[in-house]
Amino acid sequence: MKIALIGASGFVGSAVLQEALQRGHQLTAIVRNPQKLAPHARLRVVQASAYQAHEIATAVSGHDAVIHAFNPGWDDPEIRQRFIEGSQSIIAGVKATGVRRLLLVGGAGSLYVAPGVQLLDTPDFPAAYKEGAEGARQLLNMIRAEHELDWSFISPPALLQPGERSGKFRLGGDQLLMNGAAPASISVADLAVAIVDELERPQHLRQRFTVGY
Secondary structure, eight states: EEEEEETSSSHHHHHHHHHHHHTEEEEEEOOOOOGGGGOOOEEEEEEOOOOOHHHHHHHHHTTEEEEEOOOOOOOTTTHHHHHHHHHHHHHOOOOHOOOOEEEEEEOOOTTTTTTTTTTGSSTTSSSGGGHHHHHHHHHHHHHTOSSEEEEEEEEOOOOOOOOOOOOOOOOEBBBOOOOTTTOOEEHHHHHHHHHHHHHHOOOOEEEEEEEEO
């Protein structure tokens, strides 16, 4: 496949980049800082802004699928608004090209822990991640109203960590996955496996899904 990856130098994006290249796909990495990425025979690097829909459209045109792994940065005091603005621009740019397949990487905050209760709204949700998580929740609501794109939205489990690739994990839907009494976890390498799996063999068209051990 020809895959356009927005946010390819980030924590999730860099793992997805490695996984997709290992599987033989052609990648266009859309990043703010191209110098962060090492050259590869099947990798094209494009410098573009997630906030400029026309730049996104130019970069993703002609691809089979687009992965939204964009994150303005957890240290950005305006992370919620910037995440929403960037996501709106990405969606508009993708739609302008006629590319239909879009996979969006969100957060665990919008997963349900009880009927009508999302993780983000629980008392113990970490304050440092609340603004970013709220942006991701709004993105989920936004994409659920989208009828032109063949979208999928993946939420990692509560614990997303560095670690090895095992290729073994559970799939879930809108509920937070648990491991006994504790929240489930996953390595970023295995999250990348789930993302590329979904592009190769779609199981969650116009659905949110989650993964975890």
